[in-house]
Amino acid sequence: xxxxxxxxxxxxxxxxxxxxxxxxxxxxxxxxxxxxxxxxxxxxxxxxxxxxxxxxxxxxxxxxxxxxxxxxxxxxxxxxxxxxxxxxxxxxxxxxxxxxxxxxxxxxxxxxxxxxxxxxxxxxxxxxxxxxxxxxxxxxxxxxxxxxxxxxxxxxxxxxxxxxxxxxxxxxxxxxxxxxxxxxxxxxxxxxxxxxxxxxxxxxxxxxxxxxxxxxxxxxxxxxxxxxxxxxxxxxxxxxxxxxxxxxxxxxxxxxxxxxxxxxxxxxxxxxxxxxxxxxxxxxxxxxxxxxxxxxxxxxxxxxxxxxxxxxxxxxxxxxxxxxxxxxxxxxxxxxxxxxxxxxxxxxxxxxxxxxxxxxxxxxxxxxxxxxxxxxxxxxxxxxxxxxxxxxxxxxxxxx
Ligand SMILES: *Cc1c(COP(=O)(O)O)cnc(C)c1O
Numbered sequence: 001x002x003x004x005x006x007x008x009x010x011x012x013x014x015x016x017x018x019x020x021x022x023x024x025x026x027x028x029x030x031x032x033x034x035x036x037x038x039x040x041x042x043x044x045x046x047x048x049x050x051x052x053x054x055x056x057x058x059x060x061x062x063x064x065x066x067x068x069x070x071x072x073x074x075x076x077x078x079x080x081x082x083x084x085x086x087x088x089x090x091x092x093x094x095x096x097x098x099x100x101x102x103x104x105x106x107x108x109x110x111x112x113x114x115x116x117x118x119x120x121x122x123x124x125x126x127x128x129x130x131x132x133x134x135x136x137x138x139x140x141x142x143x144x145x146x147x148x149x150x151x152x153x154x155x156x157x158x159x160x161x162x163x164x165x166x167x168x169x170x171x172x173x174x175x176x177x178x179x180x181x182x183x184x185x186x187x188x189x190x191x192x193x194x195x196x197x198x199x200x201x202x203x204x205x206x207x208x209x210x211x212x213x214x215x216x217x218x219x220x221x222x223x224x225x226x227x228x229x230x231x232x233x234x235x236x237x238x239x240x241x242x243x244x245x246x247x248x249x250x251x252x253x254x255x256x257x258x259x260x261x262x263x264x265x266x267x268x269x270x271x272x273x274x275x276x277x278x279x280x281x282x283x284x285x286x287x288x289x290x291x292x293x294x295x296x297x298x299x300x301x302x303x304x305x306x307x308x309x310x311x312x313x314x315x316x317x318x319x320x321x322x323x324x325x326x327x328x329x330x331x332x333x334x335x336x337x338x339x340x341x342x343x344x345x346x347x348x349x350x351x352x353x354x355x356x357x358x359x360x361x362x363x364x365x366x367x368x369x370x371x372x373x374x375x376x377x378x379x380x381x382x383x384x385x386x387x388x389x390x391x392x393x394x395x396x397x398x399x400x
Contacts, residue, residue, distance in 0.1 A: 005038040025358075030057025033377050033384065035363070043358070044384060046376045047365045051196065051228045054255035055300050056377040062258035065296035066289060073288045078281065084291035091298050095237060097246040098266035102275065103286030107227040107253035108142025110263035113280060114190065114223045114249050115146050117267060121221065121274035122187035132166045132186045134178060134220075139169075140197035141190065141225055150190055153198065172203050175210040182214065188221040189214075193239035196228035199368040200336045200343025205243035212245045221271055223249040227263075228341070231255050232301050232378050235311030235339025242338065258297030262290040306378040310339040313382055317374070318342055320389040328396040333370075340380070344372040348399075356395050362388060 001009075008026040026038040033056050035045050048054050055062065069084065076082060089101040102113050115133060122130040135141070139152040148156060149164035157163055168186070170177040172195065189211055195201040215222040224247040229239035231252065236242055238250065248271050253263040263285075284290075301307070318337060321344055325332040334345040346353065350366040350373075357364050367373040376385070 002039045008038060032056040032058075033380055041361070043361050043363050045363045046357075046374050046380075046388065047363050048255070048375050048377050049259070050365070051233065051254045051375045053259050054231065054233060054306070054378050055258050055297060056379050057259070059258055059297070059300060061296045061300055062260075062293050065292045066260065069289050069292035075284075075287055075289075077283070078286065082286055082288055082291065084288050084295060085286035088286075088291040088294045088298070091295060092252075092264065092266055095298075095302065096250060096266055097238075097268070098250060098272075099269040100267055100272035102265045102267075102272075102280065103291065104263040104265070104282040105261050105284050105290070106142070106263045107225075107251065108144040108147040108263075109282060109285075110227065110251035110253050110265050111141045111147040111150060111190075111225060112144055113263075113265040113275075114225075114251050114267075115150065115188075116280055117249060117265065117271055117275055118188035118190075118221045118223065120279060121271045124274055126187075126219070130185055130187045132168060134168045134170060134181050134186055134189045136191045136195070137169050137171045138198035138201065139190075139192055139195060139225075141192075172201060173207045175207060175214070178211060179214055182218050182220065186218070186220060188223055190223045190225060192225045192227075192229060193243070194229040194234050194338050194341055196341070196373075197367060199345070199371045200341060200373060202234075202336060202338050203243075205245075208240060208243035208245045212247075215248075221248040223247060223251065225251045227251055227253045228375075229338070231298075232307035232310050233339060233375065234337075234341045235307060235314055237301070237307045239338060256297065257290045257293040258300070260290045260293035262294055301378075304379075307339070310378045313378075313380065313385065314339040314342065316382060317385045317389075320386070321392075324389065324392055324396065327393070328400075331396045331399055337374075340374070340376055340378055342374045343367050344374075346370050346372060353392070353395060357388070357391065360391055362391070 027035045028038045029036045033044050035043050092101050119131050135150045137152040141147040141150040149167050152169040168181045170181050193203050224240050249267040256262050321335045325335050331347050336343045354364050365373045
């Protein structure tokens with residue numbers, strides 16, 4: 001280990017809270033699908049940061065947009081019009097089912113905005129007492145108290161109780177359970193079309209269509225958390241396009257600004273209109289820097305047809321992982337995913353194979369204890385994924 005690495009690690013241990021666990025590798029530079037650590041070792045990033053660097057690291061168009069914007073204007077308050085904010089909103093609306101956008105700085109904040117929009121819209125329209133949100137078991141929506149309460153995994157709640165009142169959890173792909181959970185106190189349904197942190201679990205098309213119907217019948221807002229599965233990751237610009245379902249609200253963050261911090265709530269006109277002046281805000285929300293980066297990133301996603309690419313390359317990769325599943329049924333329980341959002345459900349802890357891949361120069365991650373998660377940059381070349389499959393083949397063969 002170099003002295004630079006040692007120095008970073010000792011500072012981190014001495015001065016940072018330990019909430020990310022022990023970290024031993026410092027990634028100091030990135031370009032395209034590659035990152036380098038402080039010892040000069042090269043890795044291929046099959047996780048895109050964590051679903052963020054979908055265009056690869058330091059995409060030249062994003063870097064250029066940030067450089068230009070940094071020289072021009074870094075921050076002004078939302079008491080004034082902000083040109084990149086308006087432009088990014090226009091692009092998002094023109095390419096989504098939504099009519100209006102609110103910007104913030106992270107995924108959790110986007111979810112909080114969605115929860116507040118749902119409650120306020122329901123309050124304005126139907127009066128009080130209709131504050132509950134149905135979310136899914138095994139979901140993940142972020143770490144702030146509202147988003148955490150919406151998150152349907154006990155392990156994230158432990159020791160932070162009581163959770164916020166007003167969340168009901170039902171299983172994905174179970175319309176009956178959802179239908180039975182709706183009563184006069186419910187205002188919205190919130191779900192990930194493809195669950196990410198929960199282990200890469202896609203919702204069936206028929207489920208999303210059925211949820212839309214229930215929401216229409218019972219006057220509930222349908223909000224899709226596309227923070228991880230959106231923007232091309234799951235083979236469409238929005239994962240829910242697969243089912244042909246239009247939500248009333250969409251949360252975005254992670255990859256939206258090509259690596260810069262951003263979050264967004266997109267919504268149809270009616271629910272969006274609930275957030276009148278003074279109801280919600282974020283100091284850094286829609287700041288010039290993030291929005292300029294977002295514009296550049298979204299242009300690349302659309303111009304280079306990355307959702308289509310994700311769908312095609314993802315299908316090839318999934319196919320080859322399926323072959324491994326057939327070859328090693330004792331090690332692999334299931335391969336799940338959409339596009340380039342893929343989970344390999346293992347019969348043993350995913351940490352073993354993640355460590356093996358890292359040793360070979362590939363960064364993958366877990367999604368829960370036994371699921372190996374791949375979220376490679378959407379620009380990844382097929383031959384790299386073939387090499388990963390070869391390595392995995394060797395790994396599983398060695399475990400026999
Ligand atoms: C990552 C994630 C979030 C939280 O985003 P943060 O930026 O970490 O707050 C919310 N929902 C989903 C689906 C996510 O994957």
